[in-house]
Amino acid sequence: MVILEVRKVVKSFGGLRALQDVDLSVAKGEIRAVIGPNGAGKSTLFNVMTGLLAPDTGNVVFDGEPITGLPPHRIIRKGIGRSFQITNIFPRMSVFENVQAALFSHHGTSRNPLSLARGFTRIGEEVLGILEQVGLAEKYDLSASVLSHGDQKRLEIAISLASRPKLLMLDEPTAGMSRFESRETVALLQKISREQGLTLIFTEHDMDIVFAISEKIMVLQQGAVIADGTPAEIKANPEVRKAYLGEEVTEK
Amino acid sequence: MAFLDLNSVNTYYGRSHILFDVSLSIEKGEVVSLLGRNGAGKSTTFRSIIGLNPPQSGEVVFKGERISGMRAFRICRKGIGFVPEDRRCFPDLTVLENLEVAIRREKEVASPWTVERIYALFPRLQEREKNLGSQLSGGEQQMLTIARTLMTNPEVLLLDEPSEGLAPLVVALLAEMILKIRKEGVTVLLAEQNLHFCAKVSDRGYVIDKGSVKYEGPMSDLLINEEVKEKYLAV
Amino acid sequence: MDLSFLTVQVLSALRQAAFLFLISSGLTLIFGVLNILNFAHGALYMLGAYFMYWITLYIVGTGGFLLALVLAPLGVALIAAVIETGLLRRIYMQEEIYQLLLTYALVLIIDDLAKIVFGPEFKSIPKPDVLSGSVTLFGGTVPVYTLLVVILAPAVALLLWYLLHRTKTGKVVRATSSDREMADALGINMSALFTLVFAFGAILAGLGGALAGPARTVFPGVGTEVIIESFVVVVIGGLGNLWGALIGSILIGSLETVGIIVFPEFEMSLIYLLMVAVLVVRPWGLFGRPLKVKALSEKNLAMEAQEISPVHFSxxxxxxxxxxxxxxxxxxxxxxxxxxxxxxxxxxxxxxxxxxxxxxxxxxxxxxxxxxxxxxxxxxxxxxxxxxxxxxxxxxxxxxxxxxxxxxxxxxxxxxxxxxxxxxxxxxxxxxxxxxxxxxxxxxxxxxxxxxxxxxxxxxxxxxxxxxxxxxxxxxxxxxxxxxxxxxxxxxxxxxxxxxxxxxxxxxxxxxxxxxxxxxxxxxxxxxxxxxxxxxxxxxxxxxxxxxxxxxxxxxxxxxxMTIIGGIYTFVGPAVGAVVYIVLNSYLVAWTEKWALVLGLVLLTLVLLLPGGVVGFVNEKARQILGKSGCIRRWSFSKSAK
CATH class of the missing domain: 1.10.3470 (ABC transporter involved in vitamin B12 uptake, BtuC)
Known part of the structure; x- marks a missing residue:
């Protein structure tokens, strides 16, 4: 069953075509990588899919519903979670509060101005459950800003999980992590996907990770899809090789 | 001791550790490539050298003098020029003004770069002299940022992904430029993903991946080293 | 409407625009390069006027009026350079509000110091006879001094344009305001440039004051009226944009003149109404662009400097x-x-x-x-x-x-x-x-x-x-x-x-x-x-x-x-700040005239040394001491509570 369908999306900035007729179809529960050299349009594609940018033409269908051009907060409510390349957490709040804020929003309690936040024990338990899932339960009362980079990334994933997404989009989930931290994060993502049937779309520059966990890989170059297939197919694709190593420079 | 040395440089962005014990050694007059995929740490290496992201440990030594810890403008005045990857020419300044702001008089140089010499090297810039930086094409902006940095009379030029996003013809032109710049006696350190481009202009290369140096050797060896290419550069 | 009336009104509008431009051009220049909205710019204007008063009175006499017009702004620049190197430089990495507050603290301090040095009364600055008379222009009577102002200000604008577009330093200033980091990597000394720009902006403010002083009057606190008008001008024009400051000055100058004639009651309201209207249509002003987000590395530094530890202790x-x-x-x-x-x-x-x-x-x-x-x-x-x-x-x-x-x-x-x-x-x-x-x-x-x-x-x-x-x-x-x-x-x-x-x-x-x-x-x-x-x-x-x-x-x-005194990130902070503020106010006013000076110094100290405020500081100390003694109860979420 297809959960996300991107059809013929075009997005230009001034004269620059950041995305040209991009098509993408992701099945439920799939782990899908989107790769490509710098400036290939990965972030633009993510931004279009999560409503930060509206495409010039083309559309995005999620779970059978068109979501093209909706603002981020509405798209999130439909079940798309996102984590960012630059760690995107609430730094001067505790680990617990970070996830709690996400759950309040998910349960529609954010608007309640008169009850005490800590009175929502059910939500509190849910917070701890999610923190346990990502391995941060012990650090619940630390300020998010003092966590190690790897832990901050986990926290970000925890925040994204709190809105109970059907699809999670991750922008370079292991950027800036030590080898050990990135191995752990990858294992975590695989576990979550397996246990909850969660669909993952991610970009990543660490090719070991891309090839270790993706079921399918899409390659973008200068805004266009140049390949889309299984890891084996991508490895064998000469176009992809050229995109990464550059063309032979011809003598003038 | 080489002309420019990086000794076990470790650099962080906030709390995230980006460079792990990076050591490079560049001789005077060389063109050296720093190859690696997106996010491998190439730009951070450059920013560590020029002082925009100073290393937390390790040192950068230029002509026998430790420059790590100095502020960027001092490092520039010592003779290291940095051309960033996203072509940051000053958009509200004309081409000529972009060049003029980089002129430095603090340092005595035998044959300083002048606007005339720059125009001889980049004739296209002369044609667009009166245009604003924001009105140039990608290739022209790239030339302008390189030319602007040359105006500071660098002895070492750090070029960050100059070929990125340029049409093949422009890339070929760029390769010629780099060779010409080298002939003028400037040492070049080139960060690139494009292996063939590097092979054309440089003698030696480093391959960097996940913030540490994985390979070092002549470009001719690297070109035929399928294992390194497979593992760190291709997919 | 006859020609003489029109002439008088147009010149009056231009005179107003000229004063506004002199002040707001410096303000916008400083913002463009340093990214600081300088509250103290009005105080610098006031200093310009006082220096003019002092120099014409005691040094050169009214005969040396033009010489004084040069010397007074230079004096202001000197003070500005001291302010920049001694104070502002320390807080470039801090959040905007601390920068605003530091410059506001300077307003309080400079105003009170002016009161001490020059006295609390209104001062008028004598003009030489040549400039005191008036001439008849298209049937309207126009003071000579007005003519001087409306000629001098455009000349300054031209000079400014020349400096920014035709001199090396001017080009460097423009380059820096669009990309600080790149300018740094090209060998431009940011610290020196910041001092230079701040001092130069102060020259413009000082010139505004020196020129406006003889036409208006000078008194301690005159800057607080001027600064708000200048804020309106630069915000309408677009923060950091010199063209915007020019157009904004002319718009506001004209509006004020027309307002006095047509809506004498609500002339002052009109300029704020215009500002609101402009910002509703163009949020960044007529010529402005959205402000760049600070580079991540800069932000991180600021963030870690004021980490709030959320460890709860009850x-x-x-x-x-x-x-x-x-x-x-x-x-x-x-x-x-x-x-x-x-x-x-x-x-x-x-x-x-x-x-x-x-x-x-x-x-x-x-x-x-x-x-x-x-x-x-x-x-x-x-x-x-x-x-x-x-x-x-x-x-x-x-x-x-x-x-x-x-x-x-x-x-x-x-x-x-x-x-x-x-x-x-x-x-x-x-x-x-x-x-x-x-x-x-x-x-x-x-x-x-x-x-x-x-x-x-x-x-x-x-x-x-x-x-x-x-x-x-x-x-x-x-x-x-x-x-x-x-x-x-x-x-x-x-x-x-x-x-x-x-x-x-x-x-x-x-x-x-x-x-x-x-x-x-x-x-x-x-x-x-x-x-x-x-x-x-x-x-x-x-x-x-x-x-x-x-x-x-x-x-x-x-x-x-009050909030800054007490501590932004605490609940009781603002209330504690209110106690400090009101008590200081009541006692100091009874005890000394220099209430604003003391408040300014308190604010300055807090911004520089205790950005977490009094309560934030006490909390931090308590946490350290109690933490060592093991008295802090780790906040826990009890699972059993159902």
Whole structure:
């Protein structure tokens, strides 16, 4: 069953075509990588899919519903979670509060101005459950800003999980992590996907990770899809090789 | 001791550790490539050298003098020029003004770069002299940022992904430029993903991946080293 | 309309525009390069005028008028260079509000120092005879001095253009304002350039003052009037844009001249109305661009400098309630003075705590809270005097009207952020101030409203409770403020409050939680407005008289000070700040004339040394000491609580 369908999306900035007729179809529960050299349009594609940018033409269908051009907060409510390349957490709040804020929003309690936040024990338990899932339960009362980079990334994933997404989009989930931290994060993502049937779309520059966990890989170059297939197919694709190593420079 | 040395440089962005014990050694007059995929740490290496992201440990030594810890403008005045990857020419300044702001008089140089010499090297810039930086094409902006940095009379030029996003013809032109710049006696350190481009202009290369140096050797060896290419550069 | 009239009016508009341009060009230049909105720019203008006065009087005489016109700005530049290298340089990495406050502290200090050195009275600067006369131009009589001004200012504009476009340094300045980091990597010494630009901006302000001084008058604090007009000019033109400053000056200069003729009552309101209109259509001003987000590395530094440790340590309930008990006992042992002082503190605390719901909790710096305070106060004042309302109904309506005003103003303001948000709230605040100040028929104009009756309160048909006495008023204010502050505390600790904090920390991430960020910001703006209005209502009842001064923007600065003194990221901080502020104010005013100077120095010290405020500092120390002794109870979420 297809959960996300991107059809013929075009997005230009001034004269620059950041995305040209991009098509993408992701099945439920799939782990899908989107790769490509710098400036290939990965972030633009993510931004279009999560409503930060509206495409010039083309559309995005999620779970059978068109979501093209909706603002981020509405798209999130439909079940798309996102984590960012630059760690995107609430730094001067505790680990617990970070996830709690996400759950309040998910349960529609954010608007309640008169009850005490800590009175929502059910939500509190849910917070701890999610923190346990990502391995941060012990650090619940630390300020998010003092966590190690790897832990901050986990926290970000925890925040994204709190809105109970059907699809999670991750922008370079292991950027800036030590080898050990990135191995752990990858294992975590695989576990979550397996246990909850969660669909993952991610970009990543660490090719070991891309090839270790993706079921399918899409390659973008200068805004266009140049390949889309299984890891084996991508490895064998000469176009992809050229995109990464550059063309032979011809003598003038 | 080489002309420019990086000794076990470790650099962080906030709390995230980006460079792990990076050591490079560049001789005077060389063109050296720093190859690696997106996010491998190439730009951070450059920013560590020029002082925009100073290393937390390790040192950068230029002509026998430790420059790590100095502020960027001092490092520039010592003779290291940095051309960033996203072509940051000053958009509200004309081409000529972009060049003029980089002129430095603090340092005595035998044959300083002048606007005339720059125009001889980049004739296209002369044609667009009166245009604003924001009105140039990608290739022209790239030339302008390189030319602007040359105006500071660098002895070492750090070029960050100059070929990125340029049409093949422009890339070929760029390769010629780099060779010409080298002939003028400037040492070049080139960060690139494009292996063939590097092979054309440089003698030696480093391959960097996940913030540490994985390979070092002549470009001719690297070109035929399928294992390194497979593992760190291709997919 | 005849030609002579037109000539006189056009020249008068141009003269006004010329003064505005001289000041605002420096202001916008400094903002463009240093990214600091310099409150002290008006004070530098004032110094220019005083130096002019001093130099013409004691050194060169009126004959050396033109020489003085050169020397005075140079003197200002010297002082500016000292300010930049000694103070500003330390806080470039800090958040915007600290930069704003530091320059505001300088305003207070410089104003008071000017009072000490030059005396509190108005000074007029003598002009040489050549410049004192007037000439006839197209039948209209025009002072020679006006001609000098309208010739000199365009000349300065031309010179400025020349410097920026034709000199190496000027080009470097333009390059730096578009990409600081790149300029740095090209070998340009940022520190030196910043000092240079700040000093140069000060020359322009100083020249403005030196030139305006002889045409207007000089007195301590003249800068605070000038600076707001200049803010309007640069915000309309687009922050950091010199062209914008020029066009803005001409627009405002003309509008003021036309306004005096056509709407003499509301001439002042017009410029704020124009600013609001411009920002609603073009949020970044006529020639402005959205401000660049600071580089991540810079932000990280700032963030780690003020990490807030969320480790909760709870205080025994007895400790928490003890102060309240003490406050209940106060009237039994003290007299009128202390009861009045404490009531003042309560009202100020409510305003500050409500303000901090915006700043500390949500990250919005409002510089227009006095507007809501005023709306609340006038609601009570008008209803009680003109409509015969009882005390409670009138007071009950004060947060309602203030909330309504906040709903309208907030609708426009929450579309902006950072400095622009602050400036738009300031403009709306001043708009309301000017209306209250001039609308004699309704608000009583600058006379305000006197003799507000405080009728006995009757609840549910019970016999009236008289709160007219000092003691009864004390308890009444304590009760209303206590309940309100408790309610604000509750809001802050609620899921809604948690969401506001998330918005403060990371608005983009919050929207990815499914939160409609603008809606939440608007809601909290309205809530804060309502509580501020209630504080205003209480003020009207307590003072029994109000005047438009309570709406002036300097009143909006008070909750900002209190919050910074006490600590932004604590709940009680603003209230503690209110105590410090009011006590300092009452005692220092009685004790010394130099109240503003002391306040300025206190602010300066806090911004530089204790950015977490008094309470933040105490918390941190307590945490360190208690942490070592093991007294801190680690906050825990109990799983068993069902």
């Amino acid at each position: 205080v025994h309930p007895a400790v928490r309630w003890a102060p309240l008990l003490l406050l209940l006992l106060v009237p039994l042992v003290t007299g009128r003075f202390y009861q009045y002082l404490l009531s003042q503190i309560f009202i100020a605390s409510l305003m500050a705590v409500a303000f901090n719901l915006l700043l500390g909790t949500t990250g919005l710096l409002s510089f227009g809270q006095a507007a809501f305070f005023g709306v609340g106060a006038y609601t009570v004042g008008l209803l009680a005097t003109k409509a015969g309302f009882g005390t409670l109904p009138a007071l009950f309506l004060s947060p309602v009207t203030a909330a309504a005003a906040a709903a309208v103003i907030g609708f426009f303001c929450v579309r902006l952020s950072g400095v622009h948000f602050a400036m738009l709230t300031l403009a709306f605040g001043q708009l309301i101030f000017t209306v209250a100040y001039k609308w004699y028929g309704f608000t009583g104009g600058d006379n305000g409203i006197q003799g507000i009756p405080v009728k006995p309160i009757s609840i549910g048909g019970l016999a009236g409770i008289d709160i007219g006495s000092n003691q009864a008023m004390y308890y009444f204010v304590l009760l209303v403020v206590g309940l309100s502050v408790g309610l604000i505390r509750r809001i802050r600790s609620s899921p809604f409050g948690a969401t506001l904090k998330a918005i403060r920390e990371n608005g983009q991430r919050a929207s990815y939680l499914g939160v409609n960020v603008k809606l939440y910001q608007w809601t909290v703006f309205v809530i804060a407005g309502a509580f501020t209005g209630l504080a205003g209502g209480l003020y009207a009842l307590m003072e029994k008289a109000i005047s438009p001064e309570i709406i002036h923007w300097t009143k909006s600065a008070e909750p900002v000070f």
